[in-house]
Each structure stands twice: as C-alpha cells, then as structure tokens.
Amino acid sequence: MAINNNTPCLVCGSATTPVAKAESFVCTFCGSSEQGRSKCPEGHFICEACQGKTALRVIEDLALSTTSKDPLAIAELMMAHPGLPMLGCEHASLVAGAFMAALKNSPYGSGKITNDDIHEAFKRTTKQAVSGHCGLTGVCGIAPAVGACFSIFLGARCGSDSEQKITMEAVIRVSRSIADLTGPSCCKAYARAAITEASNLFGERFGIILPVRSGAALCRHSGKHPHGCREEKCPYYQKPSRDIFAEAKFVPGMVCTS
Numbered sequence: 001m002a003i004n005n006n007t008p009c010l011v012c013g014s015a016t017t018p019v020a021k022a023e024s025f026v027c028t029f030c031g032s033s034e035q036g037r038s039k040c041p042e043g044h045f046i047c048e049a050c051q052g053k054t055a056l057r058v059i060e061d062l063a064l065s066t067t068s069k070d071p072l073a074i075a076e077l078m079m080a081h082p083g084l085p086m087l088g089c090e091h092a093s094l095v096a097g098a099f100m101a102a103l104k105n106s107p108y109g110s111g112k113i114t115n116d117d118i119h120e121a122f123k124r125t126t127k128q129a130v131s132g133h134c135g136l137t138g139v140c141g142i143a144p145a146v147g148a149c150f151s152i153f154l155g156a157r158c159g160s161d162s163e164q165k166i167t168m169e170a171v172i173r174v175s176r177s178i179a180d181l182t183g184p185s186c187c188k189a190y191a192r193a194a195i196t197e198a199s200n201l202f203g204e205r206f207g208i209i210l211p212v213r214s215g216a217a218l219c220r221h222s223g224k225h226p227h228g229c230r231e232e233k234c235p236y237y238q239k240p241s242r243d244i245f246a247e248a249k250f251v252p253g254m255v256c257t258s
C-alpha cells in the first residue's frame with residue numbers, strides 16, 4: 001500500500017480518504033497498478049517500487065518513459081516525487097530530462113531525439129551542476145542543463161560556429177531568468193523559469209513550439225524551503241486562500257442608500 005490511511009498524500013499533501021476494501025490504483029510515476037487502501041482527492045498514488053527510488057532515478061525513468069510534450073508538466077510531475085529535496089542539483093537533471101523528453105515527444109524530435117540523447121544530456125549536466133555553486137561561482141547548474149539540451153539538439157561542440165553561439169546565448173538567457181528570481185535562491189522556481197525560457201527560445205530560434213501549459217505553475221512546496229520561500233516575490237507562489245469579507249464591514253448584497 002503506497003498511501004497509508006490518515007496520512008497526507010505523498011505527492012500533493014492533500015488529506016487522503018480511507019477506502020473500505022483495497023482498490024487498484026495507478027501509479028502517478030510509472031503507470032503500474034497496485035492495491036491501495038486510501039485515495040488522494042487528486043488521484044495520486046505511488047507504488048512501492050517508485051517510493052523506493054531515489055529522486056534522480058525517478059527523473060531518469062520519467063524522462064525516458066513519458067509521452068508528454070509539455071516540458072513544464074513533466075517537470076512538475078518530477079518535482080512531486082517525495083524523495084526530491086527542496087533544493088539541490090537534482091533540479092538541473094530534472095530540467096535537462098523534462099526538456100529533452102518533451103522535445104523527443106514533439107513532432108520535431110520524432111526520430112531525431114533518442115533516449116541516448118537524453119542520457120547524454122544527463123551526463124553533460126552532472127559534470128557542471130554542483131550543489132551550492134549557484135552561490136559560490138554564480139552559475140546555477142540549471143543553466144548548463146539547458147545548454148546541454150541546446151547543444152545536443154544543434155550538434156554544437158567546441159569549435160563549431162553558430163551552433164555554439166546559439167547554445168551560449170541560451171545559457172545567458174536562462175541565467176538571466178534565474179538571477180531575476182534570486183534572493184534567496186529556489187531551485188524549483190529556477191527550474192520552472194528555465195524551462196519556460198528555453199521553450200520560448202526554441203520558438204524564437206527554430207520555430208519549434210513546445211506546448212508549455214498556459215498560466216504559471218503554482219508551487220506546492222513553499223512550506224519546505226530551508227531559507228524561507230520568497231512568497232509574494234515569486235511568480236509561482238500559491239497564496240493561502242482567505243475569506244476576503246471576514247474582517248470587512250461591507251456585506252455582499254448590501255446597497256448604500258445614503
């Protein structure tokens with residue numbers, strides 16, 4: 001059983017509802033069916049095997065198996081795995097994996113982007129994504145992760161012409177979008193911004209439109225931030241809902257007659 005009775009959903013934190021008899025649920029991450037005894041209102045379920053995986057393994061498996069063409073949706077699913085820490089360079093691999101997977105699944109990547117290319121993006125990313133170095137050198141590992149995606153797509157290498165230039169410009173644009181969200185740092189905000197920026201660049205440079213879902217993703221992780229979430233300063237912050245009339249003298253439906 002992946003989600004125990006009376007415990008919050010491991011994916012979204014919602015209160016789960018116990019079911020009288022074990023039911024078959026589909027794993028949110030791998031799609032396999034397994035018996036469970038409680039339901040998340042949003043339909044999440046994590047099988048035993050996926051619960052036991054490391055975040056990097058889940059990121060790699062999802063990148064290779066997903067059929068989604070939306071890099072942000074793939075990234076959000078990867079972020080939902082409970083093993084992913086709030087901060088850390090797993091997010092660089094997450095960006096590389098989500099973006100390469102969406103590209104592979106798009107009509108433009110069909111037959112051109114392979115699982116070997118996705119593995120190559122992971123390899124290149126982990127060489128330059130070193131935890132804490134966003135503060136120590138000013139380079140967040142997510143920037144070279146996007147660079148790896150562009151480089152693989154273009155076949156860029158040291159000594160190549162416009163391929164290398166376009167790749168470098170992509171890294172600059174992504175670094176800019178990351179710096180705009182800093183103070184303090186947040187790998188999840190960086191990942192979302194980098195994917196959006198990289199998708200925009202693909203449209204501008206190559207006329208390739210990846211269907212990034214409309215509207216900013218709302219973050220479910222702000223309470224876990226070790227340095228304090230930027231809250232209203234972050235475009236992905238989900239404000240707590242409140243009754244806007246609770247402290248107001250105005251009563252809806254009341255008409256002023258004075």
Ligand SMILES: [Zn+2]
Pocket residue numbers: 009010011012013014040041042043044
């Ligand atoms: Zn859930």
Ligand SMILES: [Zn+2]
Pocket residue numbers: 027028029030031032046047048049050051
């Ligand atoms: Zn699973």
